[in-house]
Amino acid sequence: MRADAVRNRGLLLEVALDAFTHEKDVTLGAIAKKAGVGIGTLYRHFPTREALIEAVYRTELEKLCDAAPELLETLGPEAALREWMDRFIAYLATKRDLKDALQAVIALGVNPFEHSRAKMAQALEQLLTPLGAKVEPLDVMTMLVAVSQNGDADQAKRMLDLIMGGILHGAAQNAEPQNAR
Missing domain, CATH: 1.10.10.60 (Homeodomain-like)
Structure with a gap:
């Protein structure tokens, strides 16, 4: 182009x-x-209108997923994961706001979400691996979806901090020698 x-x-x-x-x-x-x-x-x-709606959704998904390696390069593993989690919450809010528009796309038999989960899980895996976190990306995503349902921004921030703390604690335990436990 x-x-x-x-x-x-x-x-x-x-x-x-x-x-x-x-x-x-x-x-x-x-x-x-x-x-x-x-x-x-x-x-x-x-x-078509539906093609535009689908492109909007896919563009937001790509921005979120493409951010993972960029964040790792610029922020380091812990800060990159935390920033990505904030972006994931914002992405979910946008997806909710697009709900009515996306229904028109779905009504035509197009599934804009077909590869979304796998792409997000891959991006999250990229962020978890450098931390040594033995956490399933889909488990983290499920927790993030739950946090996104909350309308209280301060509580959501605290909940994200708790998730980060759990991930980092698990990573630290995985890094300890077996006989030190």
Whole structure:
């Protein structure tokens, strides 16, 4: 894709994310206008409303999963895991906000979630491995989903700190020589 096409696609996805999470019946024309492109440009990238919705969801999933190696490079293992957990909670909030829009995609027989769980588990495994944590990524994800259900941001932060503490404690125990226990 040409640079301007990549830029336009990114703008459309950004505007669509905001629109689909805040406006129930937003039109594609309104999304195109807000992105500063013509409706033809929108349709060249996303031939249907459902294609745009699915692309928005998949883009958010990719951002979350692609963040794992980047966070490890810049923050170190513990801080990277904690930051990723915060991002996971934000991702789940976005997914909830997209619920109505995603229902239209699902109604067409498309499963936008088909590979989501496996991709997130792989990203989480990348973050857990350097810590030496012998924890199942899906178990951690289940706990994070439970935390995301909480409407109290302060309590959610404390719960994430507890999860981190448990992971780090388990990793420390795994690192101890067998006879030191």
